Amino acid sequence: MKKKAVLVTAVLLGATAAFAQGKRVEVFSWWSGDEGPALAALVKLYKQKYPSTEFVNATVAGGAGTNAKAVLKTRMLGGDPPDSFQVHAGQELIGTWVVANRMEDLSSLYKSEGWLSKFPKDLIPLLSSKGGIWSVPVNVHRSNVMWYVPANLKKWGVSAPKSIAELLTACNTLKAKGLAAPISVGDASFPQQHLWESIALGTLGRAGWADLFSGKLKFTDPKAVAIWTNFGKVLDCTNKDAGSLTWQQATDRVVKGQSAFNIMGDWAAGYMATTLKLKPGTDFGWSAAPGTSGTFLFLADSFGLPKGVKNKTEVTNWLKLLGSKEGQDAFNPLKGSIAARTDSDLSKYNAYSQSAARDWRRDAIAGSLVHGAVANETFMSGFNGIVAQFSQSRNAQAAAQAMQALATQAKLGQ
């Protein structure tokens, strides 16, 4: 009898252990609120394909992932990594987690899934380092977009500026007509840095921008100092209450006709089309930020595979889904972004996204600094401070020197 009881207990214990360790995948992201439904669509698809796997949604709410990143670091340092986590594609992942030897190389997955030909050629180098490809981008946003209301521009008699010089001329014209702040910008949390990066790309061009982050062009080079000079001139055209506005409120200024232009990523299109119910193309218009047409300053949310996860097959299944046409087309129309793949079904997207997707396939691609594509977190965090300091001191030379010192400290381009 006793033996039997022991046996039964052992079997039961084994079964529960197997069940507890059973197939599950824990996915860590900061997609909540407006972005929640897009994630839900992906999860639904995953459950259809792999019904026996338990999906654990570990979302940490908070704009742009500030809170989530802090939680993620605590978990990783504490030895409790999630199976897969959201991270901005590029150096934010590579400079933080890949250099720390915490991620698996996904090159073989790219080959077996045939993704190398499905993503734009310019994109792959931005996701790679040390001969590996480190994450699967599920969506793409464009950073260098300028928004305006066509009817207002017509009323004021200006057209969308093509270069930074034209932008400054338009600014003066509009100021003379009594518009105090022709360009609107939000607070220092990221909108002001966002404006900086479009001005920088417009000042240097794509090649110069890439050289800046590979270390070929010094931040103290006169060409790079010119970014700050331009940025200062553009700041003179912006609203004084910037410090207290979110990016949505800065967009509102354009919609209400208090400002003519706003440079913001294309989530602004989602905000205007979905939340404000405006019609893309007629109620609001867009063009590439001045001086940047032909370049797509990209940022992408992506997922990687941390080393040492227990459910490797399940996580790989998740990554395969993220990179698939089906997954990207389920996610992106709801998120308001476009697919990173070049073969997505454009009929599912609105007018703005269709135009962005066309540019994605055609334009040269450069990585966004503010959203993690070209520099590691140490650099980004210091960069935030330098932009804020510049808006106080307006000293272009000092800002350029600080950038160079920061690049050295953060080992940029090494």
Added chain:
Amino acid sequence: MARATLPRKSSTPRRRNFSADRAWSLVVLAPSVVMLAIFVYGFIARSGYLSLTDWGNDPVQALSLNPVIKFTGFDNYANLFTGFLETRFRQDLVSTLFFTVFFIAACLGLGLGLAMLLDRNPRGEGLWRTIFLFPMSLSFIVTGTIWRWMLQPSGGVNALFGLDPNNNAWLTSSSTIWSFDFNKLPLATAFVVGLVLLVVAWRAWTSGDRTRTWTAVICAALLFLWALTFGNRVQITPAPEPHGFNLAFIGIVVAAVWQMSGYTMALYLAGLRGIPDELREAARVDGAGEWGVYRHVIFPLLSPITLSAMIILGHISLKIFDLVYAMTGLNNLYTEVPALYLYITAFQGNQFAKGAAIGMVLLVLVAAVIVPYLASQFRRSDRA
């Protein structure tokens, strides 16, 4: 704390120390003592150690599984106070000192004023007390969110009173006043300390303590000599560095005072109620006017309360984080405080050692406020 020393003074013999009561109290206390030792003092020690290393200064090592952490001594501190890139930290430090001064002064002034009004037993006193004390029941996050709305340039207070948003930028002003060069700080400190020493010397002279007088005078003279010769040439930072009071802090001070002045009022009210009427009567009989009673009788009796309030408000303001985070967010240099910069450095920039160093600086600042107070309290309770 006074209770703990009582049994020894009582007539019961020492052997009874190991009574069941005492054993029981030890058992009950032990877990929290152990937890405190580990989770407060242990972690302080660990942060202190980390602040002397280079963890995170190299991005490659920051988040590795087994990071190579080198001991670098006081490099992080030296960098914070003199480094080219750390202007931001020094501005935060200056900002937090300005904030502390205005916050404490306003809370004390307003708290005392309200307490004096309520002390005259107005109608509905209980209601008023509740109204003034109510903000304290909110968290700083809630206060911050409310005041962020109220102080918006084109809404809230400005809209209510028809103020021009351009001239009333409560939280968004980018102007600075009382700017000074950070390099002049040692010089200014030397002068202030010298003056204090002279005052000490004067006091010692009037009370007839010759040795003390001469020590103080000599120290002061040496300090002034240093200030006028070498002190003039001190260069802490690579370039002249203006720091001052950012006007955007006005909004934060308003919100913080709104939150905490009711608490100071309660402290003062308790103090005022504790002053016996006989004292006031006696002063009046001696011919003191209303103001004289306050000046010569009530204010001196309230000074211990002022001290306690200053300590409590002081440490709150030095380590303030949530209020500023809710009102102006991250990376807003006009209203940044060291605690926010710590968070940014450690959790956004992955520079853990530097973050720990900032934390230790904050700890020292708070300790400078708290420790003398605690010491005086212990001494007082020992005497009791």
